[in-house]
Amino acid sequence: MAQLLSPRFAFNPTHPFKPSVSEIQRELIDLVRSKLDSGEYQLHPTTCPCGADRDDVLLSEIDRYGLPFKSVLCLSCGTVRIDPYLDENNLVDFYTHIYRRMYGMDIEEGTYDSYFARQRSYAEKILATVSDTLPEGGWVCEVGCGGGGALKIIQERGYNVAGCDYDSSAMAFGKQNGVANLFYGSIDAIGSALPDVKFDLIYLHHVFEHLTDPIAFLKQCRDFLSPNGQILVIVPDIYHIDELGHPAAVGNLLMYLHLAHKNNFSIEGVERLAGFAGYSAVKITPDDRLETPWSKSPELWVKLQPDAKAVPPEDVERVGTRYLKYLQRTESLYNLGLCKGQISNKLEALKSPDRVWKKVKKVFTR
Ligand SMILES: [Zn+2]
Numbered sequence: 211m212a213q214l215l216s217p218r219f220a221f222n223p224t225h226p227f228k229p230s231v232s233e234i235q236r237e238l239i240d241l242v243r244s245k246l247d248s249g250e251y252q253l254h255p256t257t258c259p260c261g262a263d264r265d266d267v268l269l270s271e272i273d274r275y276g277l278p279f280k281s282v283l284c285l286s287c288g289t290v291r292i293d294p295y296l297d298e299n300n301l302v303d304f305y306t307h308i309y310r311r312m313y314g315m316d317i318e319e320g321t322y323d324s325y326f327a328r329q330r331s332y333a334e335k336i337l338a339t340v341s342d343t344l345p346e347g348g349w350v351c352e353v354g355c356g357g358g359g360a361l362k363i364i365q366e367r368g369y370n371v372a373g374c375d376y377d378s379s380a381m382a383f384g385k386q387n388g389v390a391n392l393f394y395g396s397i398d399a400i401g402s403a404l405p406d407v408k409f410d411l412i413y414l415h416h417v418f419e420h421l422t423d424p425i426a427f428l429k430q431c432r433d434f435l436s437p438n439g440q441i442l443v444i445v446p447d448i449y450h451i452d453e454l455g456h457p458a459a460v461g462n463l464l465m466y467l468h469l470a471h472k473n474n475f476s477i478e479g480v481e482r483l484a485g486f487a488g489y490s491a492v493k494i495t496p497d498d499r500l501e502t503p504w505s506k507s508p509e510l511w512v513k514l515q516p517d518a519k520a521v522p523p524e525d526v527e528r529v530g531t532r533y534l535k536y537l538q539r540t541e542s543l544y545n546l547g548l549c550k551g552q553i554s555n556k557l558e559a560l561k562s563p564d565r566v567w568k569k570v571k572k573v574f575t576r
Contacts, residue, residue, distance in 0.1 A: 329359025358384025485522030
């Protein structure tokens, strides 16, 4: 069933949506488009990880880069996913050659320090949130650790650490900076290198939403957890986009829809897929005074614990219908500039009249 949130979510072949991006980003967006057109990138239908396989609502025919990736909402759980999606081979090509530069996230020479600082900020937040349940000197693992800047802090606090990532150049920098046990690949790579280690904490900071098969991943993690071990998952939260966010993204769902994020989860969606993988899931609320560059946008923090008796919560109420209404209402408010976050951003801007005046002048000198 198609229910595009508003006309701007439609694919328009004669007037395609063009985001304002750098020239390099533009080239890579065009490269993805040409790979889709030539058939090198193949799209395949997928189902929601919550297990429901019907009643999806088509919300958007494009992603934030104007590429023709469709986003659908699962009426059972409210998770929004890209569907159809690329296959594994295409994804390896995308992540190895395109992703970072297309997203404007290339780590340039000389910028590692600020990159590390950003990673440090989320390590502090994670430790403040879960360290009371971590044994002294316990083992901590980060899946998708990039340059290992977060693990470095955790290591300095006396824990043993290990991390894995597909970005070998970022990890090389982490190794040079004394971060222990960084391995290329998935969590399997850590298992092969450290076969006797069991982790007290495995965390994924803005990584879980990239996974094509989150249930298979969670099942795999069971082998790596200590008896009281837990998994911490931190993902974007599209169900609070009206409240906060960067000026371009607040209230603007389109900014959250893009190829790398296979799933934009609802808490109910995570609870159900965790149940299928043999975990219980609890939403947690970290101290919001601890800021990170990511926490300027809404985040969902969920703690997962292996639970032999876990069963996926039943689909008693169509939570997806409630979420659909949220997204429709937010889109209407966004177009009027009246989302809560848009109003507070404007009020913030009014505190510096010089900046507002500069913008006004720009408008009249166009
Ligand atoms: Zn679902």
